[in-house]
Amino acid sequence: MPLVSILCKYFANSRLMIFSINNCIILCTRRDLPMSIEIRAEKAVEIANEAGIFALGFFQRVGSLEIEDKGPQDFVSEADKAVETFVRAEISKHFPQDGIVGEEHAPLASQSGYTWVIDPIDGTTNFINAIPAWTVVIALVKDGITEAGVIYDPIHREMFSAVRGAGAILNQNPLICDANTSLTRGTIGTGFSNRVSTKGIQKLLNIIFDRGGMYHRNASGALSLAYVAAGRLLGYVEEHMNAWDCLAGQLIVNESGGRVEIQDADEMITHGGRVVVGSSGVFDQLKAMADEAFEG
16 A cells, blocks of 8 residues: 555544655645534535435436426436435434535525535536536535535545645545646636626637647536546636535645635625636636636
8 A cells, every 4th residue: 555545544533634746745734623624524525425326326227317407508307306305414414503505406594604515416417418427516614615525426436525724635545736737738627607608618718729728628517626636637717607516626626736716605605606726837827818718
């Protein structure tokens, strides 16, 4: 077993975080987490795992699912509704005073100060077309700040998670967003929402090509954000995302050492907004590209 994995397990309950950079092991002190956050963060991972298993059952019989159109290129299936109901029930069972905001059902007001923001299946279009690129997404918000985030890809059994001030991990391994990147040596993730016009995304793609870059769209914004944290994508830019699609991923990118355009989480829950994340090597360029593409 690699030393980095051994140390991860050994220090799992301590205040030490470990990173492996250029084959060098680095130890640093993590944030001293409030117990209320730590308990919820651990439960978020458990719930995401169970929800992913539940969703897989629907995916295996995807041809027989009931599907509704919410709008152009916007769908909801019986799987989305059932998985969200399951996640909500699990959260309410363990944290009955917490609020819940999800994509498919009405919000539940918080009495504890904590709000869970969930997308039962991010990538529904992929899901209903039997494309194995979708995720279960859970974020925990308090006082306008995302405190914990989980993105689970049950097809590949990849659990991306982070707690603010305590780093990010993929399964049991630290996530490190490599700063040594350039636009011409990787791919930029992007997406499109029918809540905005097509002009912005068309302009963005032209700008990416003009800068010598290439784009990637997998129809799951949350999964793309996780891929940025893992160094699989250089960054991700989208003109408008809903909170349940992006809050968890933004935290995971930030905690992996990437950079994120900061927003108030409560404002994102209410209105949604622009999302720009990336490795520190390209983030400023991505932000400038977004400014140019989405101006006005």
